[in-house]
Amino acid sequence: METAEDKTVCLGDRETTDGPKNGQLAASEDAVAFTSSFEPEELQRCVFTESLVVFSESGRELGTFNVTVQHARKVQQPCLLLHAQSHGTMHGAPCGTTVTTYISCELEILEEDYHEYIKLEGHSVDNRCHMVQQDGKMFINKVTTVEEEVKNESASYPISSLSGLISEGSSLLLMRLIALRRTVPENMVFVTLDKQLNIIHTTFSDLGVKQMEVGGEVKEVFGVQRMVHSGKSSPDTWENYFLTNGHLVSRHQVGSPFSMRLLQLQSRMEGPEKVSVVQVENTADFLERRKELKEEYALYLRQHPEIRALISDFMQFLLIPFNCIDLFYLIDTDEYFDIEMDRLTLSRIDDGLNSEEVAELCFLCTDFIPRKRLEGISSAKDLFRKLEDASLLESSYLSQLFKTIHREDLVKQLQSNSRQLEETDAIPVLSNYRVMLYRIHDDMTEENLDKLKFLLNDKLNRRPLEKSKTVLDLFLEMEKTQIMSRDNVSELHKLLLEFDKQLATVVEKYMQEHHGALSEISNYQEMPHIAPLGLLSIPQPETGPPSIENFNSGFISDAAPCPDTPTSHDEDEYYSFTHVPRGLCVIFNNEDFPGTVLGKRNGTQQDEKSLDDLFRRFGFKVVIHNNLIAKAIQSEIRALGQRDFSNEDALVVFVLSHGDNGCVFGTDGETVQLRALTRPFTSNSARSLAGKPKLFFIQACQGNQDQSGSVPIGMETGETQLEADAASVPSNSIPSDADFLLGMATVPECKSFRNREKGSIYIQHLCKQLERAAESPQMDDILSVLVRVNREVSKGVYLNKKQMPEPKYTLTKKVVLKYV
Known part of the structure; x- marks a missing residue:
């Protein structure tokens, strides 16, 4: 049973320069000043990727911990994008944490997605939190899922009350910067949010310099300790050690049986070379022009289609072991430069969907993707790959899917910065039949599901009934055995009338609407066959092909x-x-x-x-x-x-x-x-x-199908081909x-x-x-x-x-x- 608890926290009716009031916790002035003190050169030195290995107390490898910082743009300003990911197992159960944060040059949090999960046998826990700056406020939404129980919480704070805010993502960047300076100023108290979305304090302290073995070599490392003070218990404490170039070599939460260690040194110990402010600005300018460059590049390829053939021949000559067609698909679309951004969006959506919701999406997609290809899909990423193969990975179709399963929050995440120069008027539309079945699923109780299974005992074998955990599973089995279809739902209507007349009315409404559609179709079927183009007498066109003109050339006046x-x-x-x-x-x-x-x-x-x-x-x-x-x-x-x-x-x-x-x-x-x-x-x-x-x-x-071309291999006449094509139309x-x-x-x-x-x-x-x-x-x-x-x-x-x-x-x- 899904439950929802909404919590809205609004502190202060208007922003003032006096900071937080009414006893609200606040960051110290030294902390706020420290976050604004970093030069572009220092931020540039933090732009790199690192990977550590997660170990148990016994020394067994359990997973990996990766952190990447790169340049980005958000709300029309240059910023840094931090992506951290930790995945592994705990007592044999999969677990992990993913953080994606957009951080300004003053270390302000522009947007952050946080996801952690553990899938224990019989007790799965999934926490997701999203925060974003908008209209002078920070909006936070949190969803906690324990088995089938879902708890929603939300909060909003004026930005003025969150000066010196440090999140899980920005703390990793801040510690890199501290490690590069090799000093932690005193009297620095920051603010963060606890699990209940309340403002609490977090502090950083100096653990000093010591020697540590890294990749078979003894290196000098600098320690930074972070403490999160909840006020109700002892603080959560992390101990982190960094090389002189800011690379993390060791991370450990006090009291935890796990630790993270760097196993291999980077080839370049001193990190990236220093760059000027101009170079940082040039990077931002390139990001700003990325869309323009993308469109120019795609336009050039469309104007010179022979490039694909040339590259294909070149690839085959070099015997490169990958599918060149896949490469051309990427090159020939206007989304070539947006792939990373789109993948990030889809990855975030994947993090936001649980296994039950993925199963629901698979059910809704069965009108467009063969049922067999959807078997075994356990994550949204797997489903996205199937949709991409079927040319259905479009925001319009995904929006329909997410709206149907009541995930409006995911619809908002589909907003993309890409603008294709060419587009199609094809809009894949979920069938009324599939949506009707999902509505029944929405309102189907466990008790009514058992009643439906009982009524189907003489129509379905025992094994399919036992395998059907939800009514959607049951619907698929009913379709397999042709008990029902989009054109015949009378048996389903009859069964529902036995125990839930309200659910039966959902089917009745569909039957009434679908009957009207069938009547319209019958009018078409009664019409006589008309001879297609090519079988009637047609004047022959001129043999010489017309010149190919650009649309911009206009028309002859x-x-x-x-x-x-x-x-x-x-x-x-x-x-x-x-x-x-x-x-x-x-x-x-x-x-x-x-x-x-x-x-x-x-x-x-x-x-x-x-x-x-x-x-x-x-x-x-x-x-x-x-x-x-x-x-x-x-x-x-x-x-x-x-x-x-x-x-x-x-x-x-x-x-x-x-x-x-x-x-x-x-x-x-x-x-x-x-x-x-x-x-x-x-x-x-x-x-x-x-x-x-x-x-x-x-x-x-x-429709939504794509047409592909082929090279003629015989000398058949055009008339014969037209006859064959016409027969199928x-x-x-x-x-x-x-x-x-x-x-x-x-x-x-x-x-x-x-x-x-x-x-x-x-x-x-x-x-x-x-x-x-x-x-x-x-x-x-x-x-x-x-x-x-x-x-x-x-x-x-x-x-x-x-x-x-x-x-x-x-x-x-x-x-x-x-x-x-």
Whole structure:
């Protein structure tokens, strides 16, 4: 049973220069002055990594203790990042401590994560504490887990009351600095926080100089003692000994059966060379420019894709024993320089999840990752690797997972400084079915779990029932034996009615909603098969490939005089475009999706501008709808279907949004089926559009799968390949009437890509090819244009993946768009 205890400590209504009041403990003036006295050269000498071995009293190795200090930036200022990690065993039980701290040049704590655990048989303990400076206060959150009992505590203090604060992480850096100076000033009293998040005192003292054997050599070491005074018992005391270069050689907590020792000396005893203030500032400047350098580097690689092949040949020549494809994946993404930061974030999240929560996440991921691949996962890191293999390691998907298991605190940790230049509109979405099952798990008591197992005795074997520790385990067994599935939960509903009608209503609600979804799907399945592109007569495109232009080059402003509009003798071959305006072009452009897991679609405004300019030059009236929720999109489509198009020749609709298979998203995260976009414009529904072309273009993903490229190995004809591809493409998005064209940015179940600055790959290539056709003296029709779009888009590599657009149509004539 999970319990929660919230404790909020607020000391002082406002900050004053007088320091703490009302008897609150405070650091001494000497201590505060000491933390502000260090020069950049001294801080630079502390930037190194060290590793010690943990020993028991009997001399047996139990684990390791590692400390790393490096340059970093936090809240727009240079700082130091300290990461300390100790892992080993205690009486055979795994245990460990991890500390990650951002520390300012004045030794102020900007942010710290602290995690310690021990996994004893039948008694596991897990402590986590996070503190961060924000809005003039220090906010502290602590979570203690003992077996299944969870205790939450929180506190906040004005920064003014925490002058001279020393944490577990900053104490390690402070002792390095003290060791380099080889002196501990007197009358230094610092403050720290105890396990109850109360302010207490901590002090440091001089243990003097002595000789100690290190790595087979006798070295002079300097001792620093740290004491933490709780006031209720004897102080906790640590004795630490350092070399003259600040490297720790011995650490021991008085009264503990464990100690840490350095076994091997560093090759360079005097530590890093001294550096100037300018060098430290240059390092900070580089960190500030890291994002800019990253984007320039990634852009260069995209502009020169041949580099990958050159490096691959070079690697193979040298017989380097690792997977070059993995290396290229790292190089070709904009996250190359952010890997360490992202790994640190994921590592911190891993520290924040217990084994039960990891099991819950695995259950929620079974829609995207095969169940067998999730077996044996015991940590969040293992799950992250599986998600990465499936291209699902995205903040949007992780946010959904963490919100579902009620870990909003982890959602905040997903904030990243990386900005990819290219991104995808694919948003993996947890299924309603899986979320519904998790809700049942949330409210399932042990007693009700036993009742459910009893009712399943005649449906499941004894062994699976005994292995099922939670109802999620039971659900997986029920799915294996096909007792239930996303399309059939009636048996689960029947079982729940036997002992908990409230849980049964959760299933009832899902059944009602899912039934509506199945009805919509049935409408698609009843539609006749439409011949795919490639099986109908299509004018052959020009054989010479068009020049590859950069999106920044803009568009040609004026076209050469175009040939006359097709005359009456062309009526059987070409759709007529004689009215003014030629037709109506409607653009639905969704950029922001507030309150949802769907990210902002940067770059989509460039698509809107390109389409607006182009279709006005084609003589169309252009109407733009920005950021509409799903119901508003459907409402506008229905109203459009009732419009009189007698004095217009065509309807063109663009939808720029996030999407999934067979649908697009409104800004509220709700879906609009593609069929719902086209149904109001059939001949029976919109009589004034009968016999006129209705062109729909969808810039949205149709799933989360990646497309990869391959080199042709045979001489099969393109037509044969198109037939084979078409057979595997469902036609459930094709309208059941004539004169429609549906241009999809990607094939079903796959991603489409968008440049954050220049617009989507598909729309920008489409505009470029439409312009080319409009300027051509030939009667270049829309299908020829789309063939060229397919060819050009398929040539590119986007985030190391491929994209293939897909046109579907029931056009009975050729559509030729020329400037007016």
